[in-house]
Amino acid sequence: MMKQKLSLKGRALRYLSMREHSRIELARKLSVYAEEGDDIEAVLAWLEASNFMSAERFSDSLVNRRSARFGNQRILAELQSHQMNDVEIRRVKENLVETEAARAINVLHRKFPRAPVDQHERMKQSRFLQQRGFSGKAIQQAMRVPREDDQ
Structure with missing residues (x-):
């Protein structure tokens, strides 16, 4: 039995069902499968209009995944690499x-x-x-806190 080839829309929905993606990240992943005549921008616009893809949800998801291990500078740099807008970055910050x-x-x-x-x-x-991307102020505060072994 032959597998049916997924459309760009179907492939995009599959990616988004696994985790949130930024617009640029999803465009990069879909470009590998785009054939002549396929319009990736139209698919991305449809996903945003249908609320399947959201910059706010993506940034919240990224912060949720990264905040336990990384500081603000590193998280904000990653959001900028995904070309999030300044308003969204300011909200997260x-x-x-x-x-x-x-x-x-x-x-x-x-x-x-x-x-x-x-x-x-x-x-x-x-x-x-x-x-890890923590600010100098946060580092100083963390270094001052006594450890469990000190008590």
């Missing part, structure tokens, strides 16, 4: 700022359950948080 210090503490304590014993270890832990 306002929500993330409130929780960044708590997330940095959580990430630091999971990776390094013991407090640094010397300056070298302290810098190593700070760099770890910095590479």
Whole structure:
């Protein structure tokens, strides 16, 4: 029995059923399967008009997946790489700022359950948080919080 070939619309709905995608990400994935005469932009416009694809849902989904491991800078950079508009990025940033210090503490304590014993270890832990995209203020707050082993 031969498999039926999926249309671009069907393929797009399959991708969106697995997780939220940004417009540019879905266009890139669909372009591989587009044949002459297929209009990817029309499919994307239909998905947005039908509310199958939403920039707000995508950004919320991305934040939900990334916020437990990464800082604001890294999450916002990823949203920019997906070409989210400035209004959406500003909305996400306002929500993330409130929780960044708590997330940095959580990430630091999971990776390094013991407090640094010397300056070298302290810098190593700070760099770890910095590479994860946390702000300097959040890093300083996280480094000041005592660890479970200290008590």
